[in-house]
């Protein structure tokens with residue numbers, strides 16, 4: 001599938017998972033471990049990663065934004081991604097760097113297609129339309145290796161609460177929504193086992209980091 005094919009000299013790795021599953025923690029850990037082994041790393045996150053994309057992020061995650069059409073939400077995520085790919089990710093991959101991104105297309109599919117039931121109950125059609133529109137944002141650029149940090153969403157929310165963070169607009173959707181998101185991520189992983197590695201996100205961060213680093217080094221050696 002085009003989203004997982006990257007013809008550029010760099011390596012594109014993503015972390016996915018529900019809120020609080022440890023994506024930011026593991027992005028930093030992997031970047032640190034690879035940097036100390038001499039690799040050139042670029043880390044980023046979605047939505048966001050550029051000044052324009054961060055402004056779109058502010059709209060998307062603002063708990064004060066009470067309602068938004070399903071297609072508006074999808075297109076804002078994809079607009080943010082278009083900017084991010086064009087001005088940050090593609091240039092880094094052209095320079096041959098390892099790009100580690102906290103969320104990408106799989107999150108759009110898991111939250112907007114599975115979590116929101118496609119906006120009108122037709123998840124299959126939503127998956128198709130998001131993938132098609134995503135091509136416009138990315139020109140087919142996508143990760144070759146994805147770590148899905150699988151975690152009970154209740155545990156994820158408890159972690160972010162413990163860290164003192166105020167829930168953003170999507171976190172405020174509640175547990176049933178996040179359960180659909182989690183199941184969606186797992187279905188995506190089943191469909192693309194060659195790209196998406198499911199990692200048990202409930203283990204200690206250092207255990208997860210060791211597994212992720214091993215798998216990434218193996219992937220880099222095979223390239």
Ligand SMILES: Nc1ncnc2c1ncn2[C@@H]1O[C@H](COP(=O)(O)OP(=O)(O)OP(=O)(O)O)[C@@H](O)[C@H]1O
Pocket residue numbers: 017018019020021022023024025026159160163201202203204205208
């Ligand atoms: N494996 C782990 N076990 C226990 N706590 C963890 C683990 N990984 C991360 N945490 C803690 O849980 C909280 C959420 O982690 P982190 O911010 O990395 O998650 P995230 O997936 O990036 O969340 P978000 O989607 O909200 O950005 C942080 O306080 C972090 O220190």
Ligand SMILES: [Mg+2]
Pocket residue numbers: 023024025102
């Ligand atoms: Mg994070």
